[in-house]
Amino acid sequence: MDNEYNKPIPRRDDLNGEFWAHCHNHELRFQRCSGCRTWRHMPREGCRQCGSFEWTWEQSSGKGEVFSWTVIHRALHPGFNEELPYAAVIIELEEGVRMVSHVVDVPTESLVVGQPVEVFFEDVTDEVSIPKFRQILGGP
């Protein structure tokens, strides 16, 4: 753990804070509607499918695939200067929700749509753990 962590940490307000609290427990959980069982992310008060205000935080398989990405060559936050170039990647989880993350073990020039990946957690401060992804080797 790095006490000098100098990258932006998630704000963790309201429902967003609940998502990040699960991450701190090294659990990737998304909201799932109690009415129609639809998974969702980012966190929302209501279900866009059925309108229900009831949900539970259910654990994701943590497996998904690369949906899109950008390889950033000029950081707009000084905390990322030493990592250039780095990729901000959209991952589509098996549950259908998508999230932004890093894929740590694929060279940026080798990223492709559909690359299988799985989650792990990096403890960046005493309060915050960030989900990141590694490639799933060996294929399906």
Added chain:
Amino acid sequence: MTLKDKACIVGLGETEYTRGSGKTVLRLVCEASVNAMNDAGLTAKDIDGFVLPGPFVWQEALAANLGIENLRYSTMVQMGGASPVTALQSAAMAVSTGVAKHVLVPFGWNGYSQARVSRREGPKAAEPPRENAMSQAVRNFYAPYGALAPVQYYAWLATRHQSLYGVSEEDMGQVALTSRANAQSNPRAYMHDRPLDLEQYLASPLMATPFKVLDCCLETDGACAVIVTSPERARDLSHPPVYIMGIAEGHPYPADDIPNRANFFEIGLSFAAPHAFGMAGVTPADMDFAQIYDCFTYVVLLQLEAAGFCGRGEAGEFVRDGRIAVDGDLPINTHGGLHSEAHVWGHNHVVEATRQLRGQATSQVPGCELGLVTGWGDFGDGSLAILRR
């Protein structure tokens, strides 16, 4: 009832476009507004409505500085760079219903000297960034992974589109090169007398793939203003009116998160375009020109598809062979656009479209009768105005 031909643009005003105006935003906006009143043949006493595209000046201060004593309608549009075009919709609603007679739509900022992207996201930035639904998403879910600015998060759209449809760097470059070529005829353009060729474009340093520095628009200081009134009032003013023939705004779903869209390339303009074309009773093929919001080259390509100029995945091919040049089938950004004239949140595109239809453009499309202006902002909000003379 629709808004078709119920309102006209009758006044245009601009300031100089610079990097370092040395003026307050309020001063820039006031100067552009007075220029627009003078252009129309109106005075501050005639203006009784404001539609402000974004929170850069406050309506109370603007009225007090311009001498507008009887303000009957004032509202603000918050769709980022889509706001100026969307503001025309609100202005048309106000004048067509009699809520206001002459509505001023002004926009200005010090986009270089105060609001540069590279200065605003640092940990010790002087001012906290403005909060909205989009900044909530960035701060909770994008910024922890180093995606903090439009050049980075719009790139997700471009990368996937490019992966699926094979758009080349040269195709993207057509947008930048066309804007720069048009700016060479426009003395107001920041990039006037600074021509660009394909070799220089391709050698431009990478920002966030697939965007190079020269895929990005300018950062400039400046302001524009237009005045909207009814066709009846427009007849007595200085210039032939330019009619708002079709107008609509649209929002991607969800609008506050880019990754979680069921149809990734369905942007705000995808929703706005059928409304605006349907209202006007025309099609994309009828357009004599298009001023397309060009924050980044690829965003123009996505909008050409969303507006219906070509099918999904066909925009790269569409822009080849000079088709978007001023003498091509669909001239775009004839003033130089955000890439080469100035970044005034696309309000300069509204000004340019009106100039084209008055026959006063620096790269005039001969005999043009119909054209459109798009807006793009926030996470892909969109707007579309179809204008005629």
